[in-house]
Amino acid sequence: MTNDLIHTTAAELAAKIHSGEVSSVEVTQAHLDRIAETDGKVRAFLHVDAEGALAQARKVDDAVLAGKAVSPLAGVPLALKDVMTTEGVPTTVGSKILEGWLPPYDATVTRKLKEAGVVILGKTNMDEFAMGSSTENSAYGPTHNPWDLERIPGGSGGGSSAALAALQAPLAIGTDTGGSIRQPGAVTGTVGVKPTYGGVSRYGLVAFSSSLDQAGPCARTVLDAALLHEVIAGYDHMDSTSINAPVPPVVAAAREGLTGDLSGLRVGVVTQFAGEGYQQGVLRSFQAAVSQLKELGAEVADVSCPSFDYALPAYYLIAPSECSSNLARFDAMRYGLRVGDDGTRSTEEVMSLTREAGFGPEVKRRIMIGTYALSSGYYDAYYGSAQKVRTLITQDFAKAFENFDVLISPTTPTTAFKIGERTNDPMAMYQADLCTIPANLAGTPAMSVPSGLSDEDGLPVGLQIMAPALQDHRMYRVAAAYEAARGAFGGPSL
């Protein structure tokens, strides 16, 4: 029974809970047991809130028993990335500088999850301040890929994706600044969606790069991701960059996609995302996916987006610039770590010592790059130029979408690499986000759906689907159709 529950999709679990076939407490307990059993190896969670989870589960069960209407995902467990504030529950963002901080408020995403009766199991591991592509930058140690514990689960949201792959939760929340939902999804064989920028409120999302950060759903199936998407999306007056428009009908689109017909759909293959640095197994998996889309009736053709070649360098100016300012608030004055306050040191010294001790090397590297890029005399050359590239990338997308309904590419150039393999080579690490970054710069939606396993190493590969802004439902339809045609590809054994 327990084993069945952890293998079950969120949609099915919800149906069972709402019909009274199984209680949310049973479902929640099954996942808590699974976490207890496997997380010593995977280390997906930074904090498990068993008490809070079971209390929420009981509330849902009471409502079901009382015959009250509950929302579509009520009672289903979820793993929440530790970047979202949770009132009274630790929120570290993977950093020592926030160790022990108990936020006095819930992020809008957290609040929406709670209001929808979703059971939050705990907070998942991540690269410190979401800066990284492997979860190795977490101050609390790396998360391990359930497919191969020697390998990285992607990042920054490696904890959320690993939790899904390890059957510790059927749903998870990630945040995606340059690929932090999609790249972990790809290397763990799970679904990860970065909605249109502004589609999901950023209120309570501890900022890395404000103009790029976007929270989104993670799941093992496209329909589950769509169900979660509709729970967390929507206009929020607390976030000025939130879009005041109806939530794209992603659940309906996913259901439509499951019928398996993509006749007439125009699919563009971005030619920039192939060639040197791309693993052959990844490219073969991608070609297989292209063939499958054609079989479903899609018209597939190549499309060139030349500015995408400059996405990575532009990203590594914009994101660090914004981060250098966003992370200035961590100064030991109001919350979190405080080092050296022994009565002999000045405020500035305490600030400096705290930041020195509290931030990891990658965070420091990006703060320094960003501080430099914004400084007077360099602003135009760096931050200014990067913003121009951003405009060009947005224009490339717009042009491509004149001829295509969706664009596709591999989500990542390679499958999961070994832990420690790229830690001393930041440039190699940054390459992991090569294909995912353009959508962040343009603010357009993109998702990764598993395209099976690479034939050379047996590790998961992701297919990236990109759509125009506010057309999130388009990519869900394609992903669901493809997922059904692709069929099962097995799972990790833990």
Place this chain on the structure above:
Amino acid sequence: MTSLVELMDYDEVIEKYDPVLGLEVHVELHTNTKMFCGCANVFGGEPNTNTCPTCLGLPGSLPVVNGKAVESAIRIGLALNCEIAEWCRFARKNYFYPDMPKNFQTSQYDEPIAFNGWLDVTLDDGEVIRVEIERAHMEEDTGKSLHVGGATGRIHGAEHSLLDYNRAGVPLIEIVTKMIPGTKERAPEVARAYVTALRDLLKALDVSDVRMDQGSLRCDANVSLSPKTTGALGTRTETKNVNSLRSVERAVRFEMTRQAAVLSSGGEVIQETRHFDESSGSTSSGRKKETAEDYRYFPEPDLVPIAPSREWVEELRGTLPELPWERRARIQKDWNLTDEVLRDLVNAGALDLIEATVVAGAKPDEARSWWVSYLAQQANTRGVELSGLPITPAQVARVIELVNTGALTNKLAREAVNGVLEGEGSPDEVVEKRGLKVVSDDSALEKAVDEALAAQPDVAQKIRDGKIQAAGAIVGAVMKATKGQADAARVREIVVARCS
């Protein structure tokens, strides 16, 4: 400290240098809520009670622009004859300071909401100077640091510091003038007159409390000297902590004499921030910075651009009240005042009070006479501003009415006013309590006259002998006996009648 600073005689300064002014005024808007969050915007309060995740800069919090503050900014811009931006953004000004929760201030940089305006400023002698406005932009206030221990109350030498974030995020408008050259010996006066005019304007717009003593209006004065021989622009200093109109004038004057002394002794004026000290009237150097401040401005990514539609701007233009100079022109015409009289009324801070008294029913000349003579004396005696007297224009109007109906003599009216000033209640209550009614009952007066004549038979005889001028002594005695509540002219008539 002050004694170490060399100063040049003011006349000599003017002989050798031309002062150039620049004024930056920060005004706290009195919107109900803060600039970027829903916290109450109130002065004072228990420390850290008017705070939330956003104005405390907690991780994950986000700003949302207060629409009312934008509206106020546009109205200020319009009243200052500025252009209003069709599209502008907020920017982050990055620097570390403990009372700034995010370690950046959300401000505006190269895209202010209002720019290129002017304000006409009337000096004490009636001369009008046009001050060009560079820009007016929106930003948020910082919290407050309280440095405990140490001698100066400044951060250096303090034992520890306390932080209060109630003020953090209060909406501020910064109004910056262009360089104001050519004011010569009147530079300090121009500075004061400008801030005064701006204060009156902001008050008329009802956008701020404009209390310099509470910091809701703050002025930074930039001063530089240009040698007359070369005409080259000098290095400027920026004097902060100027907390009253008088201090604006003093601070500018002090800086002129200090900089002139530095320059004439062959030294160089250092570009720096200086602090004004109210008690000594001098400025002192602020913290020296080893490196030039680089605020690393960039557009605030958490906020969307502001694009006020032209329709909205015109609608707001329609909400502008009668502005101070328009009002002065109207009053001058309506009350038929000379330039000189009007200026005196303005300088005495009496215009508002007189107008309110007129609105309450008094005639302009009567109202004016009360405020500029008796009440002005009282204010002077008490050491307060005219507006600080504990009497309302409506109460003054009532006193005037009582005089006009004959219920009070002028002397009694002054007593009634005294009672109001002493806190004894309204004019009617004071009249009642102090028994100030004019004695108009002839029989009572005849009785008092008879008693006075009986008490001074020799005087009475003189009057009977035709020396009518002797009646004054009897009238005086009667007035004394009736505590001044009698109409002296009527008493005189009775005296003469009784003695004929």
